[in-house]
Amino acid sequence: MLITQKNSRNLTKISFMSHSHDHGHSHVPALDLNSKKLRNAFYIGIFLNSAFVIIEAGVGWSQNSLALLSDAGHNLSDVVSLILALIAFKLMYSKATQSYTYGYKKVTVLVALLNALILFAAVGGIIFEAVFRFYNPQPLQGKVMAIVAFIGIIINALTAYFFMKDKDKDLNIKGAYLHMAADALVSLGVVIAGVVIIYTDWFWLDAVMSIIIALVILYGTWSLFTQSLKLALDGVPEGVDFNKLKEEILAIDGVKDFKHLHIWALSTTENALTAHLQVEKSLSHNEIEKLKDKVKHELEHYNVHHTTLEIYFNDREFLEEEML
Numbered sequence: 001m002l003i004t005q006k007n008s009r010n011l012t013k014i015s016f017m018s019h020s021h022d023h024g025h026s027h028v029p030a031l032d033l034n035s036k037k038l039r040n041a042f043y044i045g046i047f048l049n050s051a052f053v054i055i056e057a058g059v060g061w062s063q064n065s066l067a068l069l070s071d072a073g074h075n076l077s078d079v080v081s082l083i084l085a086l087i088a089f090k091l092m093y094s095k096a097t098q099s100y101t102y103g104y105k106k107v108t109v110l111v112a113l114l115n116a117l118i119l120f121a122a123v124g125g126i127i128f129e130a131v132f133r134f135y136n137p138q139p140l141q142g143k144v145m146a147i148v149a150f151i152g153i154i155i156n157a158l159t160a161y162f163f164m165k166d167k168d169k170d171l172n173i174k175g176a177y178l179h180m181a182a183d184a185l186v187s188l189g190v191v192i193a194g195v196v197i198i199y200t201d202w203f204w205l206d207a208v209m210s211i212i213i214a215l216v217i218l219y220g221t222w223s224l225f226t227q228s229l230k231l232a233l234d235g236v237p238e239g240v241d242f243n244k245l246k247e248e249i250l251a252i253d254g255v256k257d258f259k260h261l262h263i264w265a266l267s268t269t270e271n272a273l274t275a276h277l278q279v280e281k282s283l284s285h286n287e288i289e290k291l292k293d294k295v296k297h298e299l300e301h302y303n304v305h306h307t308t309l310e311i312y313f314n315d316r317e318f319l320e321e322e323m324l
Contacts, residue, residue: 038089038173039089041163042082042086042176043086045082045162045163045180046079046082046086048155049075049078049082049155052075052152053072053075053079055148055151056069056075057072057076059144063144064138065141065144065145066129066130066133066138066206068149070126070130070210070213071149071152071183071187073122073126074119074122074183074213075152075156077122078176078180078183081115081118081119081175082176084111084114084115085108085111085112085172085176087111088107088110088111088172089108091103091104092104092105092107092108102266105267105270106266107267108170108171108172108268108269109171109231109232109265109267109268112171112175112227112231113225115175115224115228116175116224116225116228116229117225119179119217119218120218123214126210126214127210129210130208133206133210134207134208137203137206138203138206139203142195142198143194145190145191145193145206146198149187149188149194152190153188156180156181156183156184157184159180160183160184163176164177169269170268171227171238171268178220178223178224179217179220182219186212186216189209189212189213189216190209190213193206193208231264231265231268234264234265235264237264237271237303239302240263240271240302242261242263245298245302246258246261248298248301249261249275249277249295252291252294254280254291255277255279255291255295256278256279258276258278260276261274262274262275263304266306269303270305271304272304272306272307273299273304274307274308275310276309276312277295277309277311277312278313279291279313292309295307
């Protein structure tokens, strides 16, 4: 939409806003977060992990295994994470309202941040209990630990596989994939600890493995936390090279300069941008339309599909506008 304005100095500027759904030029293909295939992946993951949490927690409690109880607690947080992400994806497609003009797209970012905070709390609890258990080791059944953890390897690896293909297209899916892959590795560690306990009676190894589990979770969670926090604070989204984007805009024929370039995430898959462009005075209305299409084309490479630009023709107005 083009808006032409005359100010008191009889200088002209043009604003246009665009909302594009043409994702065909994106470097990373657009992801339909409401697709049946993706929903089914979440449903299956939630079901399998919920069942395993019940089994693992029951066995861990009966066998007095902190490693199993710790892993069960982490798997429970994964189930909660999957449920929250699924709810966020559904809310993302809700219609915009007068109070929420972008709809509820930002919920996907907030859920990713919340999941990271939940995992941090889980890590703290695991380490606290593990330190206590290290100095007060309890007799364990290594064989039972190994069997239950082996089941966990299968379930977590299978769930991770469901999200592997789309892990680079959405922050919540990336988080789900990383957690499930890490869980598979953690379960492998519990299997190893169980086998060692069978032959050595090193019961303290249960506490050591719990600490290793916590550190693996912390490592996988840190990037999720920093990325989601950055998006929540309207930082430049991951994958967007700010300087390269500026160079590409300036390289477009007709663009002389630009200021007030702002880019932020509307959700974990969509970005928005505003900027003030100075263009050649000689450009006609049709040429401005073509320039607009070129700008949109470049922005789509960065998953920017909500754009608001103000176009200036006059050098003096452009410079004075910056000082306002």
